[in-house]
Amino acid sequence: MTTQPATTEVTDLGSMERARRRNLVVQYIFMVLLAAFFLFPLVFVFVAAFKEDSSVLSDSDGITAFIPEPWVGFDNFSSAADRASLWRVFFNSVIISSCIVGLGLIVNSLFGYALARLRFRGRNVLIAVIIALIIIPFEALAVPLLYITAELGWLDTYHVQILPFVANALFIYLFYTFFLNVPVSLEEAARVDGAGPVRTFVSVVAPLAKPAYATMAILGFLFSWGQFLWPVMVTRGVDVRPLPVGIGVFKTTPPVQWGDIMAYAALMTLPLLIIFLIFQRYFIQGVASSGVKG
Numbered sequence: 461m462t463t464q465p466a467t468t469e470v471t472d473l474g475s476m477e478r479a480r481r482r483n484l485v486v487q488y489i490f491m492v493l494l495a496a497f498f499l500f501p502l503v504f505v506f507v508a509a510f511k512e513d514s515s516v517l518s519d520s521d522g523i524t525a526f527i528p529e530p531w532v533g534f535d536n537f538s539s540a541a542d543r544a545s546l547w548r549v550f551f552n553s554v555i556i557s558s559c560i561v562g563l564g565l566i567v568n569s570l571f572g573y574a575l576a577r578l579r580f581r582g583r584n585v586l587i588a589v590i591i592a593l594i595i596i597p598f599e600a601l602a603v604p605l606l607y608i609t610a611e612l613g614w615l616d617t618y619h620v621q622i623l624p625f626v627a628n629a630l631f632i633y634l635f636y637t638f639f640l641n642v643p644v645s646l647e648e649a650a651r652v653d654g655a656g657p658v659r660t661f662v663s664v665v666a667p668l669a670k671p672a673y674a675t676m677a678i679l680g681f682l683f684s685w686g687q688f689l690w691p692v693m694v695t696r697g698v699d700v701r702p703l704p705v706g707i708g709v710f711k712t713t714p715p716v717q718w719g720d721i722m723a724y725a726a727l728m729t730l731p732l733l734i735i736f737l738i739f740q741r742y743f744i745q746g747v748a749s750s751g752v753k754g
Contacts (some may be wrong), residue, residue, distance in 0.1 A: 487661075489605070499600070506729075508718070511530045511531070511536075513718055536723035544709070563626045564625070571627070572636040576642075587633075590629045591633060607608055681735055685731065706724070
């Protein structure tokens with residue numbers, strides 16, 4: 461009389477386990493297909509960057525689009541460098557993005573830390589203003605900002621592409637939410653040991669915020685590296701022109717050679733992949749701890 465319920469329970473557990481495995485298989489298949497959907501364009505770009513120019517579009521409707529034949533090595537990169545100052549605009553983008561990210565991490569983290577720890581009149585209003593600035597699109601501010609920078613004589617310079625983006629409302633708010641979760645007792649213990657405010661922040665708070673710093677570094681680099689509208693408005697010559705504007709001009713410059721364009725696109729994409737692969741572990745932790753939902 462007692463064996464039947466036990467047998468039924470074992471059968472139910474077996475059915476649940478089989479259902480769980482089926483769901484897991486379906487999830488993995490879906491994720492693989494989704495990854496392939498996003499990876500195929502990247503693979504096509506990198507393969508086409510090493511193919512003969514005439515084969516880039518003619519092979520694009522079949523599997524041969526993902527086979528680097530005929531192989532031309534780095535000839536497309538050399539041609540793009542000769543025709544459109546590829547390495548110059550790449551160097552410009554590295555300078556601009558590095559300065560925005562480096563200065564932004566310092567300014568935004570200190571601002572967010574101050575909001576999280578200091579209590580002063582108008583603090584809630586300031587936080588509300590920061591949230592409002594997140595909502596306002598940059599396009600709404602571009603024309604007034606262009607007028608101000610033109611009056612200052614900053615056009616066609618590096619700093620006109622750097623300084624307006626150092627302080628970022630989104631990053632300030634994300635740092636603020638992260639620092640709210642850092643125990644104040646750790647800072648109090650550091651002060652008891654004789655550490656001042658700067659030493660406390662550098663030695664205690666900042667090391668705990670590595671995931672947040674990595675998240676902001678990746679997002680900041682992604683934003684600044686792909687910036688197009690503002691550089692189009694404030695740059696005229698190739699001396700300070702970044703990669704996105706460079707490829708926009710280059711793809712309309714006759715003769716249109718798709719191998720060179722793909723080499724340009726590959727060089728623009730590669731640093732983003734490298735940065736993400738280096739910091740992906742901290743990025744995932746930072747997204748979770750800062751409350752950012754993808």
